[in-house]
Amino acid sequence: MSKGILLVNLGSPDSPKPKDVKKYLGEFLMDERVIDVPLWARTLLVKGIILNTRPKASAAAYQKIWWEEGSPLIVLSERLQEKVQQKVDYPVALAMRYGSMTIKKGLQELVDKGCTEIKTIPLYPQFAMATTETIDVKVDELVAEHFPGVKITRTPAFYHREDYINVLSKSIGETLNDLDYEHILFSYHGVPERHIRKSDITNGNCQMNGKCCFKMGSKQHEFCYRHQCEITTVNVAKKLGLKNGTYSTTFQSRLGFDPWLKPYTDRTIERMGKAGTKKMAIVTPAFVSDCLETLEEIAMEGEEIFHEMGGEEFTVIPCLNERDDFADVLTNIVEEWATAKIEAV
Numbered sequence: 001m002s003k004g005i006l007l008v009n010l011g012s013p014d015s016p017k018p019k020d021v022k023k024y025l026g027e028f029l030m031d032e033r034v035i036d037v038p039l040w041a042r043t044l045l046v047k048g049i050i051l052n053t054r055p056k057a058s059a060a061a062y063q064k065i066w067w068e069e070g071s072p073l074i075v076l077s078e079r080l081q082e083k084v085q086q087k088v089d090y091p092v093a094l095a096m097r098y099g100s101m102t103i104k105k106g107l108q109e110l111v112d113k114g115c116t117e118i119k120t121i122p123l124y125p126q127f128a129m130a131t132t133e134t135i136d137v138k139v140d141e142l143v144a145e146h147f148p149g150v151k152i153t154r155t156p157a158f159y160h161r162e163d164y165i166n167v168l169s170k171s172i173g174e175t176l177n178d179l180d181y182e183h184i185l186f187s188y189h190g191v192p193e194r195h196i197r198k199s200d201i202t203n204g205n206c207q208m209n210g211k212c213c214f215k216m217g218s219k220q221h222e223f224c225y226r227h228q229c230e231i232t233t234v235n236v237a238k239k240l241g242l243k244n245g246t247y248s249t250t251f252q253s254r255l256g257f258d259p260w261l262k263p264y265t266d267r268t269i270e271r272m273g274k275a276g277t278k279k280m281a282i283v284t285p286a287f288v289s290d291c292l293e294t295l296e297e298i299a300m301e302g303e304e305i306f307h308e309m310g311g312e313e314f315t316v317i318p319c320l321n322e323r324d325d326f327a328d329v330l331t332n333i334v335e336e337w338a339t340a341k342i343e344a345v
């Protein structure tokens, strides 16, 4: 058996042109784990409404953050892949759930190198139906159809790993240590509240008000995105010794009219600016790589809202991107798997 690693991130359009953004959004939003309504309703919503309105605005946003080398999310994921490859003895491939760098191509690349045992690592610290689950399901479908001899090992969300919390805390501390700030927001990508209910394995105990997220252990919350975000914040706050009232958790990037996880990031920035906060920092731990949602929605739009409300300094902390110590965390995940005792069959 020969081992290989497949890192998987979300993906980006091929270019920031409206036609490429439309193609990408079409694939992304037609995923039943992203817009989780019956096919007829999803088709009507995505093909009938969203794809006729959003691509132009979305393309304009992509144009603001696009790099000469390409999409920041793709370029940063590639740099991370190279770093991990330098640290492990097995071939490391990179794929995206949506867009041209498909998971099928990633698996094929590893199979062509002789890999028969592949560890997939979704580049999301917290589990969500729209991220980790859709990757796991896609990998299973592709393996069954195209790579029947390949053994896959999934990687669960790594939000509570000590090495990850240490690295995330260190990266935040590097900015905060030299910063005069009043409040730091931990802003996570939002999901519709319905997604949390669908993934709830606690027999309906999730109360959607955040209280249950702290009551039960991680086992009950293995699939609760909200719990995992709250615990990420709490663990970092503990590690950095942040005082109560100087930090909070919010959720960004909502789409459509359903209720999404609250509090919303944009409204919180607005409220804090109005209430007189002058110096605010913000970190986005649901994103491993800087991308449209961090570079445009937070660093540009978020800052604009804060300034309009009277805020003065808005400091955005970068994602972990290609940090060497973050590549070490992924390497630890690989090594733990590679050296694990073979399970009895």
Ligand SMILES: C=CC1=C(C)c2cc3[nH]c(cc4nc(cc5[nH]c(cc1n2)c(C)c5CCC(=O)O)C(CCC(=O)O)=C4C)c(C)c3C=C
Pocket (backbone or CB within 6 Å): 010, 011, 012, 013, 025, 034, 035, 054, 058, 071, 073, 124, 128, 130, 131, 189, 190, 191, 192, 225, 253, 255, 286, 287, 290, 291, 292, 293
């Ligand atoms: C119903 C819609 C969406 C859900 C649910 C959702 C969950 C989700 N997404 C990420 C990470 C990323 N999302 C990104 C962009 C993006 N997300 C949505 C919609 C949903 N996401 C849209 C429509 C877009 C496209 C941009 C836009 O038009 O606003 C990105 C950035 C991609 C890039 O190319 O830079 C990331 C990353 C997570 C982690 C998540 C659930 C936890």
Ligand SMILES: [Fe+2]
Pocket (backbone or CB within 6 Å): 189, 253
């Ligand atoms: Fe998203």
Ligand SMILES: [Fe+2]
Pocket (backbone or CB within 6 Å): 205, 206, 207, 208, 210, 212, 213, 224, 226, 227
């Ligand atoms: Fe909960």
